[in-house]
Amino acid sequence: MxxxxxxxxxxxxxxxxxxxxxxxxxxxxxxxxxxAGATGLLAACSPGGATxxxxxxxGGELESDLxxxxxxxxxxxxxxxxxxxxxxxxxxxxxFGSNEELISKLVAAKGTSxxxxxxxxxxxxxxxxxxxxxxxxNLDLIPNLEYMDxxxxxxxxxxxxxxxxxxxxxxxxxxxxxxxxxxxxTTWADFLDAAQNEASGRMSVLDDPGxxxxxxxxxxxxxxxxxxxxxxxxxxxxxxxxxxxxIAAFDSYPxxxxxxxxxxxxxxxxxxxxxxxxxxSPDPDRWQWVFPGPETEIWMDNWAIAAGAPNPEAAHAFIxxxxxxxxSLAELDYIGYHTGATGIExxxxxxxxxxxxxxxxxxxxIDTMREGEVNEAQQRRVDIWNxxxxxxxx
Amino acid sequence: xxxxxxPRFALxxxxxxxxxxxxxxxxxxxxxxxFGYKPGIFGTHxxxxxxxxxxxxALSPTFFQTFTNTLWIGIAGTAICLVVGLPVAYWMAxxxxxxxxxxxxxxxxxxxWTNFLVRTIGWQVILAPEGWLSTALQSxxxxxxxxxxxxxxxxxxxGVVYNYLPLMILPLFVAFDRVGDPLREASxxxxxxxxxxxxxxxxxxxxxxxIAGVLLVFIPLMGDYITATVLGGAKGNMVGQLVASQFxxxxxxxxxxxxxxxLILVIMLTVAIGGLLVWLxxxxxxxxxxxxxxxxxxxxxxxxxxQEVAA
Numbered sequence: 001m002x003x004x005x006x007x008x009x010x011x012x013x014x015x016x017x018x019x020x021x022x023x024x025x026x027x028x029x030x031x032x033x034x035x036a037g038a039t040g041l042l043a044a045c046s047p048g049g050a051t052x053x054x055x056x057x058x059g060g061e062l063e064s065d066l067x068x069x070x071x072x073x074x075x076x077x078x079x080x081x082x083x084x085x086x087x088x089x090x091x092x093x094x095x096f097g098s099n100e101e102l103i104s105k106l107v108a109a110k111g112t113s114x115x116x117x118x119x120x121x122x123x124x125x126x127x128x129x130x131x132x133x134x135x136x137x138n139l140d141l142i143p144n145l146e147y148m149d150x151x152x153x154x155x156x157x158x159x160x161x162x163x164x165x166x167x168x169x170x171x172x173x174x175x176x177x178x179x180x181x182x183x184x185x186t187t188w189a190d191f192l193d194a195a196q197n198e199a200s201g202r203m204s205v206l207d208d209p210g211x212x213x214x215x216x217x218x219x220x221x222x223x224x225x226x227x228x229x230x231x232x233x234x235x236x237x238x239x240x241x242x243x244x245x246x247i248a249a250f251d252s253y254p255x256x257x258x259x260x261x262x263x264x265x266x267x268x269x270x271x272x273x274x275x276x277x278x279x280x281s282p283d284p285d286r287w288q289w290v291f292p293g294p295e296t297e298i299w300m301d302n303w304a305i306a307a308g309a310p311n312p313e314a315a316h317a318f319i320x321x322x323x324x325x326x327x328s329l330a331e332l333d334y335i336g337y338h339t340g341a342t343g344i345e346x347x348x349x350x351x352x353x354x355x356x357x358x359x360x361x362x363x364x365x366i367d368t369m370r371e372g373e374v375n376e377a378q379q380r381r382v383d384i385w386n387x388x389x390x391x392x393x394x
Numbered sequence: 395x396x397x398x399x400x401p402r403f404a405l406x407x408x409x410x411x412x413x414x415x416x417x418x419x420x421x422x423x424x425x426x427x428x429f430g431y432k433p434g435i436f437g438t439h440x441x442x443x444x445x446x447x448x449x450x451x452a453l454s455p456t457f458f459q460t461f462t463n464t465l466w467i468g469i470a471g472t473a474i475c476l477v478v479g480l481p482v483a484y485w486m487a488x489x490x491x492x493x494x495x496x497x498x499x500x501x502x503x504x505x506x507w508t509n510f511l512v513r514t515i516g517w518q519v520i521l522a523p524e525g526w527l528s529t530a531l532q533s534x535x536x537x538x539x540x541x542x543x544x545x546x547x548x549x550x551x552x553g554v555v556y557n558y559l560p561l562m563i564l565p566l567f568v569a570f571d572r573v574g575d576p577l578r579e580a581s582x583x584x585x586x587x588x589x590x591x592x593x594x595x596x597x598x599x600x601x602x603x604x605i606a607g608v609l610l611v612f613i614p615l616m617g618d619y620i621t622a623t624v625l626g627g628a629k630g631n632m633v634g635q636l637v638a639s640q641f642x643x644x645x646x647x648x649x650x651x652x653x654x655x656x657l658i659l660v661i662m663l664t665v666a667i668g669g670l671l672v673w674l675x676x677x678x679x680x681x682x683x684x685x686x687x688x689x690x691x692x693x694x695x696x697x698x699x700x701q702e703v704a705a
Binding site: 248 | 432524646
């Protein structure tokens with residue numbers, strides 16, 4: 001940054017000389033500050049640490065506020081408004097884009113985040129419990145738990161539901177444009193094949209390391225949580241050298257714009273997002289959703305209460321409130337994902353909601369869904385994902 | 395009231411304090427993390443064993459491939475902003491009626507009234523193969539098939555120029571504005587034409603504005619991956635994203651920090667090389683036009699065309 005200025009000698013009175021020289025050093029300071037600020041765009045985060053235990057709710061009076069930290073656009077506004085009208089607490093919503101973002105914020109705040117309710121995905125819950133980020137639920141205050149389908153309770157990450165209750169669950173599949181891909185696609189192998197042929201250069205994958213590597217593992221009948229280096233290396237070779245040149249975008253929400261605007265012809269996507277996209281498309285018949293075999297993902301987001309939550313009573317009351325069958329149905333109608341309530345499939349059909357085959361799955365289909373894991377291969381999967389992105393962008 | 399005077403540097407204290415707390419301390423922390431390691435799948439960083447291993451890991455072909463891509467977009471975007479912004483700023487500062495300048499400046503700022511991401515997604519809607527622009531161009535017959543611009547580097551450049559152009563125009567405007575009319579008139583009186591006045595008087599005096607504009611556009615651009623991802627899709631892979639993915643998705647703060655430090659160093663190096671190139675390219679020109687006050691030194695090679703005087 002040193003500028004090659006010619007030396008200038010200035011003859012000036014003593015008082016003026018002071019001002020001139022300080023003016024020159026002020027400029028030097030400003031240019032240094034600009035250079036320093038320029039390279040400092042990548043700021044740091046605070047170090048992590050364990051949090052203290054949180055006060056448990058005992059069924060006392062509800063607090064006047066409630067703060068919810070969740071995924072974007074993930075709750076029906078009517079349900080939130082009705083909760084405030086009926087029970088009082090005013091709701092503040094804030095949203096995150098990934099579990100990692102949620103976790104780093106809670107870790108950094110050390111129990112002072114001010115959030116009451118958080119909505120982590122199941123596989124991250126053991127990590128959050130271990131680091132003291134969640135406070136235990138008082139299930140006595142959530143009697144509406146009885147409306148939940150037992151199939152969606154007691155999952156591996158929290159067998160007693162001591163910290164979490166299913167909020168919504170979904171799966172990963174893909175959507176294709178029938179006017180461009182005229183054959184029928186049914187499996188992940190078909191997806192990868194079409195990506196290299198009809199859809200080459202016009203297809204997108206989810207912007208997520210697990211789902212990207214998952215597409216390869218599912219297609220080849222390999223456990224997608226594998227930590228076997230040979231299998232990971234084979235996945236890397238295929239994704240970086242074979243698939244990457246065909247990828248046009250890494251898009252986690254094609255339903256938001258790519259499907260309605262017809263940007264791509266083949267898109268890996270989550271079921272609820274696909275459904276919203278197809279419903280919003282001017283030409284919905286063009287699009288075909290595929291629940292692909294032989295295996296695919298199941299993920300589940302969960303209601304949980306953050307450690308140090310300032311309004312634990314209101315938080316329990318809210319979780320109880322959304323589990324009521326009518327509210328659960330309103331949530332499903334808005335977000336397009338199964339909420340895990342018993343009998344909600346019938347209720348949704350009775351209410352005449354469209355495209356329910358993208359929300360509900362048969363027991364045989366559910367049998368082919370596999371949960372992800374945050375395990376020691378996570379770093380490897382992120383590497384593969386980054387390499388694929390670099391290769392696709394080359 | 396002259397009994398107590400604040401020391402002169404007191405005026406700079408707020409800025410220094412700000413930089414210390416919000417720049418120096420976080421960067422120091424990143425540097426510290428970068429010597430550590432990731433202790434296990436549920437930890438983010440540990441520093442009980444220090445090493446340079448993270449830097450070796452970060453220096454991968456992926457990093458350089460992504461960095462080359464980023465650098466290409468950074469340089470091309472900055473160059474286009476300069477080429478587009480320079481005439482506009484000159485016109486606003488010199489040619490436009492002074493009474494309108496306030497209004498023109500306000501118009502340059504208009505895009506900032508809307509959120510950055512919303513503006514960029516707006517372009518995504520416009521450029522979509524089935525968007526209105528594509529339909530309109532096809533119906534007029536300018537293009538045969540659907541518009542094939544979204545998710546290409548062209549779209550990234552378009553978005554980048556759109557988003558960063560005001561940052562180029564504003565410092566250039568201020569610089570041109572400060573040159574002032576009298577010097578241009580003097581140049582004209584001494585026989586220089588319009589082009590020569592611009593190249594020899596206005597542009598050299600506006601140099602700080604050009605440098606400020608280039609840095610203001612280039613450096614944020616190197617760290618911006620939002621525009622590139624929204625409009626470039628897979629073709630908009632930026633190195634900032636690589637760092638973010640280590641911090642957020644992999645939760646490997648040690649490796650992410652090493653990448654961040656490398657990125658800072660490489661950007662500084664790029665800026666330095668750029669500065670050096672400009673200095674070298676303009677060296678013959680400056681040698682030829684050295685202004686020598688007083689007696690010329692015997693060894694100095696004074697150009698024969700001594701009537702030309704540059705500031």
